[in-house]
Amino acid sequence: MSKPWYKQVWPWILISLPVFSILKAVHTVYIMNQQSPDLVVDDYYAEGKAINQNLSRYREAAARNLHAKVLLAGNKAVLTFEASSVLDKQLALDFVHNTIASKDFKVIAERSGESMYIAELPVTPTGKWNLVVHDQANQWKLRASLSLPATDAIKLTY
Secondary structure (H helix, E strand, O other): OOOOHHHOHHHHHHHHHHHHHHHHHHHHHHHHHHOOOOOOOOOOOOOOOOHHHHHHHHHHHHHOOOOEEEEEEOOEEEEEEOOOOOOOOEEEEEEEEOOOHHHOEEEEEEEOOOOEEEEEOOOOOOEEEEEEEEEOOOOOEEEEEEEEOOOOOEEEEO
16 A cells, blocks of 8 residues: 555645745845845936036146046055145045945045145955045045955046
8 A cells, every 4th residue: 555645755846846935935035125226326316416427526626737647556545646736635435335324434535745645544455346536525536446355556536
């Protein structure tokens, strides 16, 4: 006489496959809801400023003929500008993470010499970042996309 179906192994193996798939799908949805990526945008305000107004600061940097490179070494950022008379004693550096807004941070770079600025970073960034450099009055901006760690200086653009 044969055993009833619930005492055999094969039906339980076949039942366990869809049950495992459902549990894994629920777990995946839970993880996705816990760690959803943030939408990170450069300088757009919730009030909806026009894109041309946002780009005007980059145009101002081009009009001032600002050219710079940034070198990140450990927790220090070193900005080197070509000689320019419009630079302040301090510059702001905004590090914007590509997907996680909670990792964004801002630092102030102090002048060290005629055209060099040094900033101490709170963390050593790794991965993909966007860097925005601007003066304290926020009249001009330069930007760069960073893949860190980087061994060479990265050119900032308009």
